[in-house]
Amino acid sequence: MAEILLEGRDLKKYYPVTKGLLQRTVGWVRAVDGVSFTIEQGKTLGLVGESGAGKTTTAKAILLLEQLTSGSILFEGKEVYQFSRSQLKTEYRPRVQSVQQNPWSSMDPRMRVRDIIAEPLVVNTKQSKKQIRSRVLELLDQVGLGPADVDHYPHEFSGGQRQRIAVARALALNPSLVVLDEPVSALDVSIRAQIMNLLKDLQAQYNLSYLVIAHNLATVRYMSHSVAIMYLGQIVEYGEAEELFERPLHPYTRALISASVLTLPSDDEQEIQQIILSGEMPSPLNPPPGCRFHSRCPHVMDKCSRVVPELIVMGKQWVKCHLYG
Amino acid sequence: MVTSTEVESKQYRGITRWGRIVKNLGMILPVGVLSLLIICAIFADVIAPFPYDETSLPERRVPPAWVEGGSTKHFLGTDTLGRDVLSRAVYGARVSLSVSLLAIAITASVGTVLGIISGYTGGRVDAFIMRITDMAMSFPPLLLAILIAVSLGPGFFTVIFALSILGWSGYARIIRGEALRIRNSDFIAQAQVIGVSPWRIMLRHIFPNIQNVLIIGVTLSVGSMILAESAMSYLGIGIPPPMPSWGSMVADGRNDLDRAWWISAFPGIAIGLVVMSGNFLGDWIRDKTDPRLRQL
Amino acid sequence: MSKIILQVEGLRTYFFTRRGVVKAVDGVSFYVHEGETFGIVGESGCGKTVTGLSILRLLPEPAGKIVGGKIILDGTDLLELSKNEMREYRGSMISMILQDPMTSLNPVYTIGDQIAESVRLHQGVRDEMVKEKVISALRLLQIPSPETILGEYPFQMSGGMRQRVVGAISMSCYPRLLIADEPTTALDATIQAQYLALFKEVQRETNVAIIFITHDFGVVASICHRVGVMYAGKIVETATTRELFNNPKHPYTTALINSVPRLDQKDDRLYSIEGQPPSLIDLPPGCRFSPRCSLAREYCHEQEPPEVEISDGHTVSCWRRD
Numbered sequence: 001m002a003e004i005l006l007e008g009r010d011l012k013k014y015y016p017v018t019k020g021l022l023q024r025t026v027g028w029v030r031a032v033d034g035v036s037f038t039i040e041q042g043k044t045l046g047l048v049g050e051s052g053a054g055k056t057t058t059a060k061a062i063l064l065l066e067q068l069t070s071g072s073i074l075f076e077g078k079e080v081y082q083f084s085r086s087q088l089k090t091e092y093r094p095r096v097q098s099v100q101q102n103p104w105s106s107m108d109p110r111m112r113v114r115d116i117i118a119e120p121l122v123v124n125t126k127q128s129k130k131q132i133r134s135r136v137l138e139l140l141d142q143v144g145l146g147p148a149d150v151d152h153y154p155h156e157f158s159g160g161q162r163q164r165i166a167v168a169r170a171l172a173l174n175p176s177l178v179v180l181d182e183p184v185s186a187l188d189v190s191i192r193a194q195i196m197n198l199l200k201d202l203q204a205q206y207n208l209s210y211l212v213i214a215h216n217l218a219t220v221r222y223m224s225h226s227v228a229i230m231y232l233g234q235i236v237e238y239g240e241a242e243e244l245f246e247r248p249l250h251p252y253t254r255a256l257i258s259a260s261v262l263t264l265p266s267d268d269e270q271e272i273q274q275i276i277l278s279g280e281m282p283s284p285l286n287p288p289p290g291c292r293f294h295s296r297c298p299h300v301m302d303k304c305s306r307v308v309p310e311l312i313v314m315g316k317q318w319v320k321c322h323l324y325g
Numbered sequence: 326m327v328t329s330t331e332v333e334s335k336q337y338r339g340i341t342r343w344g345r346i347v348k349n350l351g352m353i354l355p356v357g358v359l360s361l362l363i364i365c366a367i368f369a370d371v372i373a374p375f376p377y378d379e380t381s382l383p384e385r386r387v388p389p390a391w392v393e394g395g396s397t398k399h400f401l402g403t404d405t406l407g408r409d410v411l412s413r414a415v416y417g418a419r420v421s422l423s424v425s426l427l428a429i430a431i432t433a434s435v436g437t438v439l440g441i442i443s444g445y446t447g448g449r450v451d452a453f454i455m456r457i458t459d460m461a462m463s464f465p466p467l468l469l470a471i472l473i474a475v476s477l478g479p480g481f482f483t484v485i486f487a488l489s490i491l492g493w494s495g496y497a498r499i500i501r502g503e504a505l506r507i508r509n510s511d512f513i514a515q516a517q518v519i520g521v522s523p524w525r526i527m528l529r530h531i532f533p534n535i536q537n538v539l540i541i542g543v544t545l546s547v548g549s550m551i552l553a554e555s556a557m558s559y560l561g562i563g564i565p566p567p568m569p570s571w572g573s574m575v576a577d578g579r580n581d582l583d584r585a586w587w588i589s590a591f592p593g594i595a596i597g598l599v600v601m602s603g604n605f606l607g608d609w610i611r612d613k614t615d616p617r618l619r620q621l
Numbered sequence: 622m623s624k625i626i627l628q629v630e631g632l633r634t635y636f637f638t639r640r641g642v643v644k645a646v647d648g649v650s651f652y653v654h655e656g657e658t659f660g661i662v663g664e665s666g667c668g669k670t671v672t673g674l675s676i677l678r679l680l681p682e683p684a685g686k687i688v689g690g691k692i693i694l695d696g697t698d699l700l701e702l703s704k705n706e707m708r709e710y711r712g713s714m715i716s717m718i719l720q721d722p723m724t725s726l727n728p729v730y731t732i733g734d735q736i737a738e739s740v741r742l743h744q745g746v747r748d749e750m751v752k753e754k755v756i757s758a759l760r761l762l763q764i765p766s767p768e769t770i771l772g773e774y775p776f777q778m779s780g781g782m783r784q785r786v787v788g789a790i791s792m793s794c795y796p797r798l799l800i801a802d803e804p805t806t807a808l809d810a811t812i813q814a815q816y817l818a819l820f821k822e823v824q825r826e827t828n829v830a831i832i833f834i835t836h837d838f839g840v841v842a843s844i845c846h847r848v849g850v851m852y853a854g855k856i857v858e859t860a861t862t863r864e865l866f867n868n869p870k871h872p873y874t875t876a877l878i879n880s881v882p883r884l885d886q887k888d889d890r891l892y893s894i895e896g897q898p899p900s901l902i903d904l905p906p907g908c909r910f911s912p913r914c915s916l917a918r919e920y921c922h923e924q925e926p927p928e929v930e931i932s933d934g935h936t937v938s939c940w941r942r943d
Contacts, residue, residue, distance in 0.1 A: 050809035063518050093520040105511040110533040120519040158897060169519075188664040189836050193880035193893035215810060222882035222891065245884065259814035260839065261884045276818050277811045280779050 004077075005176055005209050006039040006062070006096075011071035013057050017285065029284050031057040033233035035071075039177065044203065044210040046224030046241065048217060048256070052281050053230040055213045059179050062211065063098055064088070094124050094173040101182035103162035107154040113140075113165055114150035120172040139168040143198060160191035167198065177209045184219060196222060217260040221245055229253050232292045233284055239317030249319040251297050291322065299323060351609035355602035359547075362599060366419040373412035374400075378567040381407030386585040402587040404577055413569040414591050420570040421558075421596075424481070425550040428488035433543050435489075436496025441527050441535070443497065444504025454497065461494035467556065474562035484563050488553055492546075499542055503535045537614045544610055547603030555596050571596050623655040626797055626830045627676075632690035634668075634675045637683070641902040645671040647854040649690075650928070653798070653847075656824060658831040660845030660862070662838065662877075666898055667851040669834045673800045676832070677717055678707050695797060713743035716791035720803040722783035726775040732759075733771030736790050743794045758793035761826065762786075763819055781812040785819070795827055802834045817844050838881055842866065847934070850874045853899050853909040856928075860935040870937040872914045908940065916941045 013032040016025045032054040039045045047055045060066040062073060064080075073080040075092060083092055097120075100106040107116050117136045121127055127135070137147050143164040154162055163183065170178050183199065184192040200223065202208060214220045220227060220241075227244050229237040229252065237250040248254045258275040277296045282288055288295050294304035301322060309320045365372055384407040388395040395402060401411040443454040470487040477483045507513065508531065516526050551571075557563035558572025566573065571592035578588025630650050636643040646668045653659040661669045674680050675687055678699065692699040694714060699707065719725050727735060736755045740746065746754065752771075759767035762785045775783055784804060791799060801820075805813040821844065824831060833845055841848055841862060848865050849856045850873065858871040869875045879892035896913040899905055905912055911921040921940050928938045 050811065065514055065517060089520055093518070096518075098515065098518045100511050100515060102511055106515050108512045108516075108530050108534070119516070119521065123519060123521050123525065160897075169515075173519075189838075190664060190877060190880050190894045193882075193891035196882070197891060197893055217810070218882040218884040221884055222888055242887065255811055255814075257884060259810040274814065274818070276814050278815075280781055280812060281809075 003041045004038045005041045005075070006211075007074040008035060008037050008058070008062070009072045009074065011035045011058060011061060011073070012069045013054075013061060013066060014069045027285055030233050030287060031284055032061065032068075033284075033287070035228075035230070035233070035235055037228050037235065037238065039209050039211055040225075041176070041209055042203070042207040043225040044212055044223050046220035046227040047211060047213045047230060048215065048220050048227060049230030050215055050281060052232070052284060054233040054284070055230050056181060058230075059098075059181050059211065059213050063096065063179055064093070089124075094120070095176045096179065097170040097173065097175040097177075098179040098181065099163070099166045099170050099183050102186055103159050103166060104154075104186075106166055107162065109153065109155060111153075112150065113152055113154065113157075116154070116165060117169045117172060120169060124173060135172070136168075139171055140165075142171065142202065143168045158191075159187045160194060163187060163195050164198065167195075167202070171202065171206075174206075175208070177211065179211045179213075181213045182215070183212065185214065185216060192219070199223065217245075217256060229256070232281060232287055234292060234320070236293065236321070237317065237319045243315070243317055247317075249314060249317060249324065250293075250321050251299050251323070252293050255298075291320070349609075351605055351612075355606035355609070358598050358602040359606070362418050362595070363422060365415045366422045369416045369419050373409075373415040375409040375412040377408065377413045377416040377569050379408060383407070386581065386588075388585070389587050392587075401591050402585070404574070404588045405581065405585070410574075410587060410591055413574060414571070414595055417569040417571045417574055417592055418595065420564050420568060421551055421554055421572070421599075424484055424488070424554050424564070424570075425547065428485055428492060428554070429543055429546055429550050431485070431489040432492035432546075433496050433539065436493035436498075437500050437532075437535070437539060439493065440497040440500025440502075441504045441531050444501040445508050445523065445527050445531055447508075451501075455501070458494045458497045461491045462498070464491055466491050466553070470553075470557055471560070471562055474557070479562060479565045481564060484554065484557060487557065487562075488550065492550070492553075495546070496539075496542055499538060500535055503538045504531050507531055507534050537610075541607050541611045541614070544603055545607035547607075548600035551596055551599045551603075623657070623828075625652045626655045626695055627653040627832075628691070628693040629672075629676070630691040630693070632672065632675055632692065633688045634671050634680065634685060635688050636685050638902075643901045644854050644904065645685075645901055646675060647904075649851070649854075649856050651849050651856060651859060653830045653832060655797070655830055656828040657847065658820075658824065658833055658845045660833045660835060660841045660848040661851055661856075662835055662841050662848055663851035664836055664877075664898065666853075666901070668854040668901075669851050670802055672851070673717065673802050673832065673834050676798075676800060677711055677715060679711075679717075709743070712739050712796070713794045714796055715798045715800065716794070716796040718784075718787050718791050718799065718801040718804045720806055722780055722787050722807070723775075725787045726783060728775055731772050731774055732778075732786050735786075736793050739790050739793045754793065758789040759786075761792055761823060762789045763822070764789065781808055781816065784808065784816060788819075788823070792823060792827065792829070796829060798830045798832070800832045800834070803836070805840060806835075806837070813840070814843075820844060838866075838878060850877070853904065854901060855909060855938065857910065857939065858935075858937045864932075864935050868935075870931060870935070870942050871910075871939050872916050872941065873910045876915075908938075914941075 011032050012034055015029040015031060017027040017029060018024060019026045035054070035058055037045060047058065049055045057066060061068050080092060114136050117139055118132050121132045121135060136150065140146065140149060145161065145164055154165065157165065184195050187195060196219065199210070203210060210223070212220060212223050224241045226239065227241045228235045229250065231252050237244065237248070237253045244253065245257065248257055255275045255277050275298065279296050282295060290306045291304045291309050294300045297304065303322050309322050309325065311318055311320055312324045314324060381403065384399065384403050385405060387399050387403040389402040390397045390400045399409050399411065401414065403409055439454050443451045469491060473487040474483055513526060513530060516530055554563060554570065555572030555575070558570040559576045561576065563572055564570045574592035575589045578585060581588055629652070632646055632649045634646040636645055649672055651659065661672060663669045676692055676699065680686065687700060699710065702710065733755055736758055737751050740751050740754045744754065755771065756767045759770060764770055764782065764785050778786065805816055808816060817840065820831070823829070835841060845862050847859065847861050849859045850871065851857070852873050858865065858869065858874050865874065866878065869878060876892060876894045880894060882888055882891055894913055899909055899912065907922040907924050908926050911917040914921065918941065926938045926940045928936050929942065930936045931942060
């Protein structure tokens with residue numbers, strides 16, 4: 001049983017909605033509403049969901065870019081919100097880094113590659129220029145780029161190469177956890193494989209933990225050990241990747257999988273049984289009562305619109321659905 | 326053998342070459358004019374044929390060389406005290422340009438610093454700085470200039486002070502807007518994740534990325550600063566005589582517009598040239614650095 | 622078998638820039654039947670969007686020019702039409718849906734007005750009839766409460782709904798050909814599934830031919846009858862969807878299919894294609910894919926392979942096709 005590196009307990013992030021001159025709070029956008037998960041050392045947790053599900057907000061909370069409304073983040077068993085400013089600077093931030101979705105905006109367009117990758121080192125360590133320079137070259141080599149690239153600017157590279165630079169930068173401080181928010185969705189199809197393979201190799205080499213956020217299930221399956229499916233601010237299903245994809249429990253998971261599998265047209269033009277959901281994800285400002293998914297669920301029962309489903313553990317998976325109650 | 330597509334390509338490139346020269350006139354002309362004036366300012370002692378305060382009572386109100394009654398001795402004529410207009414205009418460049426450029430430097434620096442801090446920090450700091458900026462922007466500048474000149478007495482530093490005390494607010498506004506936009510970029514969030522301190526972010530990430538806007542702002546304010554300085558000199562609260570400033574020269578010729586138009590006209594043209602050059606240059610830079618065009 | 626409604630032969634579209642001639646589309650040929658969806662699949666920069674724009678003759682001028690080929694829609698060569706004639710074709714005979722629903726719709730006009738614009742332009746109907754036609758277009762795209770939607774603005778709608786409205790505008794005049802350029806890329810998976818199902822319905826009802834431009838093989842599999850794979854300005858393989866997935870012949874097609882992670886199986890390691898697509902200004906001699914091809918031989922680098930039909934409807938351009 002691997003060690004738990006990071007644990008999120010009942011994370012909640014609500015954004016106030018204000019109206020009028022006096023800015024009264026008239027409601028709350030419940031972007032993240034009671035999310036719990038664990039990330040083990042050396043393993044990848046995939047966080048899947050459609051836009052509005054709250055996955056990016058969760059990632060930002062872990063990166064301390066957003067302040068949680070309630071809930072705790074435990075890093076190696078210690079409460080992150082109780083860390084002092086200097087503890088955060090020395091013990092948390094250097095060990096939790098990120099690679100963002102958009103390789104075109106995640107780097108300062110006015111900095112050269114060598115400065116971009118060196119920055120974490122310059123800011124956090126007292127290494128000499130020479131040491132930093134050699135580390136930069138080392139990192140570039142790790143991600144498959146060469147020493148000739150150091151003096152160029154980001155816009156001189158392709159999307160895939162820029163993501164590699166972003167990965168090199170993320171690794172500069174030898175982090176334990178890297179948060180990857182849609183790391184390949186902005187890249188061309190044939191480049192995605194390159195980057196995903198690179199990430200997996202680095203994970204094996206350095207025993208890195210990843211939190212991968214994606215809406216593409218196939219990407220998540222390829223990269224993750226465990227998966228959490230998010231819908232409207234909550235995790236509706238959670239388990240080991242293999243089991244979850246082979247035997248999905250929650251109706252939403254099944255619909256997502258159905259929408260993502262490569263189904264070939266059959267010879268006699270018969271439609272393959274696809275699960276097509278009706279409607280769209282409701283607004284997190286006014287989540288439906290009871291089970292949040294009931295308004296689109298093909299298996300909805302009377303209970304679903306009244307009672308919030310409990311967490312049900314089925315072997316190594318858990319699911320929040322009345323079908324299993 | 327040249328294929329048809331090669332020929333077409335050459336034709337296309339040929340047309341755009343002319344187009345490019347025309348487009349770049351927007352930069353060449355203003356830079357040329359401004360450079361000429363700056364050279365006048367620096368090398369006034371060498372270029373001006375006469376000292377600026379050398380009066381010559383028998384030679385008062387001599388017209389420019391090409392008008393009847395004029396001579397090439399005083400190419401642009403003389404003023405009411407017989408002083409050579411050309412020389413005074415050349416020395417005037419020195420005063421007007423140095424005062425303006427210094428005032429621009431001060432206002433741009435103060436405004437930029439405040440704008441970046443305001444835009445990046447947000448919250449109460451932002452609100453506070455913006456309220457002060459609003460006050461500075463709404464205060465009547467000329468009135469304040471007069472008050473300052475009256476209380477401090479005329480002089481070089483009085484003028485600089487009067488021009489700078491309110492001028493920073495425009496920069497603060499613009500730079501703040503830009504800083505705000507950049508602040509929401511992904512790479513700023515990334516810098517925070519890396520652990521970069523806010524001051525370092527402002528200095529190393531925000532500042533270099535607002536430079537385009539700053540350059541445009543500075544270039545475009547050359548015109549208004551020159552006008553402001555000229556206005557002060559015209560009103561008599563600028564650089565005191567006998568040191569000529571274009572504004573004071575225009576004032577000097579005010580009463581002789583009918584019989585000795587050249588006394589006011591040439592300094593006035595000089596002011597106009599600087600204003601236009603600054604504006605054209607600023608527009609050209611703005612077009613060139615438009616991020617949408619850059620991506621093409 | 623229904624008739625061929627669109628025949629593209631040897632289409633060449635070049636962009637004349639300061640840095641040289643960009644051969645965005647360099648000899649592309651394909652055909653589409655009535656009521657059929659033809660997919661053009663490829664990565665960014667391969668020329669698929671430019672192909673779509675060329676058919677509509679909507680290239681950015683003066684840089685973009687169609688320098689050769691024929692585009693025959695229902696017997697008429699579009700490249701021979703005058704600009705005015707072509708303008709009449711757009712919207713009425715051919716229509717296009719773009720990727721971003723946010724920018725495809727004008728934010729200051731109501732939905733009703735935007736659909737009506739197309740109807741008025743091409744159908745010359747009286748005002749009373751316009752509203753009817755607008756509502757029928759909305760119904761075709763299964764937009765709920767069409768009468769209410771008429772008065773709404775784009776910002777009041779979700780992405781999926783906006784994309785349907787764009788579809789309604791495009792289909793309002795019942796064109797013979799619809800070109801859809803990555804319309805589902807910005808949509809969530811479940812919304813995309815809805816939308817693609819809708820496409821099929823619309824096609825069944827109106828018998829419109831669709832050219833579906835995408836980079837997503839999942840989309841190709843679910844909606845396209847036939848597919849053309851594009852690389853660096855040329856179509857390298859054409860086949861029915863089933864045939865393409867079961868029996869790909871071009872190394873690029875195979876590599877591309879293998880580099881996409883599958884949800885229904887656990888991949889141990891994805892195949893990743895080395896290198897980058899070539900610059901369209903400076904194309905390599907011979908087969909354009911040869912620098913990155915694992916099967917490439919010397920002759921591949923020297924001569925461009927011709928397009929060969931290897932079985933019914935399945936064409937491929939590759940020296941190593943066997």
